[in-house]
Amino acid sequence: MSEKWKSKRLGTLSVRAGQEPCPITGAIATPIYQTSNFQFVDVEDGAKKCESIDNGYCYTRLGNPTLSVLEAKMAALEGGEEALAFTTGVAAISALLFSVLKQGDHAIVTDTCYSATHYLFDTILPKFGVEVTFVDASEVRKVEQALRPNTRIIYFETPANPTVKLVDMKAIARIAKEHDLMSIVDSTFASPILQRPLEHGVDVVVHSATKYIGGHGDVMGGILVGNSKLMHTIRDDTYKNMGGVIMPIDAYFLLRGLKTLEVRMKKHCANAMAVAKYLENHSKVDRVYYPGLPSHPQHELAKRQMDDFGGMVCFELKGGLEAGVTFMNSLKFCRLAVSLGDVDTLIQHPASMTHWYVAKEERERSGITDGLVRMSVGIEDVEDIIADLEQALGKVE
Incomplete structure (x- = not known):
């Protein structure tokens, strides 16, 4: 969105944030850059672009212009520094967790959550030596009682799937900050239109973009929003090396959904x-x-x-x-x-x-x-x- 139209209003951000007319054709809709490769000017140019997306595009698994617009729009809507787009919500969650957790770490997880998320914490992560405690995160004292010296994250949903139980985001964020932990919330049920967890002190927001963001039952996707340092770490780690990167055509459908x-x-x-x-x-x-x-x-x-x-x-x-x-x-x-x-x-x-x-x-x-x-x-x-x-x-x- 150009500086002259800078706005913090959600309706405007959902339509305009991150999107500028194509400088060559003037097209208003973001083009679908349906390509796996990008040609370099010379070896030095290729080396720079392969090193960091900040220097330009080299391979769609590492970044793509259509994806960049989606990520910019989601970051603007959530009030975050940066976003990453994935094939599904579960891919986004997996990339985040495998990037920030290691053997011997402990995670506190809400006991009411999406079934695939539950399976990830209950069955998959323990195979790699991650300890998990499920608690009723709507009761803050239970979260505090579950803390251990090796606790690294508090993960919750609000409203929760499927019971629409709520969690006090400010209270959880306060506990996380007091103990130098990462707070992560799945905000799929609300979308950024109804709540913006980063404003309440939460560190990372997760969305299954398949749901309200896409909105029409014809596309799948996942989104992470947080600070630039963490998003860059994930991009260089599990984003590109585990491969759950959304395709340009799916990013285009999510951009279309976001407009309404x-x-x-x-x-x-x-x-x-x-x-x-x-x-x-x-x-x-x-x-x-x-x-x-x-x-x-x-x-x-x-x-x-x-x-x-x-x-x-x-x-x-x-x-x-x-x-x-x-x-x-x-x-x-x-x-x-x-x-x-x-x-x-x-x-x-x-x-x-x-x-x-x-x-x-x-x-x-x-x-x-x-x-x-x-x-x-x-x-x-x-x-x-x-x-x-x-x-x-x-x-x-």
Whole structure:
């Protein structure tokens, strides 16, 4: 974004940050630099560019102009110094963790998190000698009690997948700074439109860009945002040497999605609030989890650290798993699918779908009961969403 249009407003940043018209053609949309190689002027030029992306491009696994625009836009939206773009959210998380952790280190991890993240901490990292303690990060004292001399990171999600439980970002960031640790938050459910963790003192923000950032269910990606020193370390370490680098065409789709992120998030939030209120007043619904409802135990925290309450709603039906299966199999408009953040309304059953390989006892301890239903409320007319819920709930005994 040129200096004369410099802005900190999120709507402007999501459309304009990092993007300038092509100096050759004047094209406004960022070109897809679908190339693996870049020609050098001479040997000296090639040596400089292979040494650092700061000197120019040499190979797309090390950097690419389309990726650079995406990274600049995400850094601007989060208020960070630098960002890195990956093939998926899990690739971003893996690159970060394998870059900052080593044998003998200890990680404190929220017990309610995305299933692949849980598997990474619970199964993969211990193979390399990393110790992990899962705690309810929404209770700050439990995080403090889990600290060890070899603790290196505190990793959490807010809102958490799939229960939309919140974590006090300022409190966790304070603990991390007091003990010289790195705080990392997965902010996928909120997007930078609803919360910006770096402003609360968190060190690194993670996004599965597949979700709200892409927004249309047609692309996958992951983002890390943090200080330049850390991002440069990761780029020179696991980013280029583990190879989870996003392709230019996928970066282009994410850039397209970002242009409408603010307006989409407003509709997601408005629809989700209407759906949550409807469900909370339905006789066949036992409990609704949505940060925007006063009944949510962390509603006040949500008001302090979020600009709005998101598009994710979780609920439990009276009748448990059997009622949930009947309900979801009766839906006609809402789509039964495991992802989230799409313009389409998606609904799924975490215990049997996304979190099936997490032990039942461990699932339930973190709030993922057999009867929990997770709903990603889309941007369709909310009357159609509610009408489908109404007819499906009518089939539940």
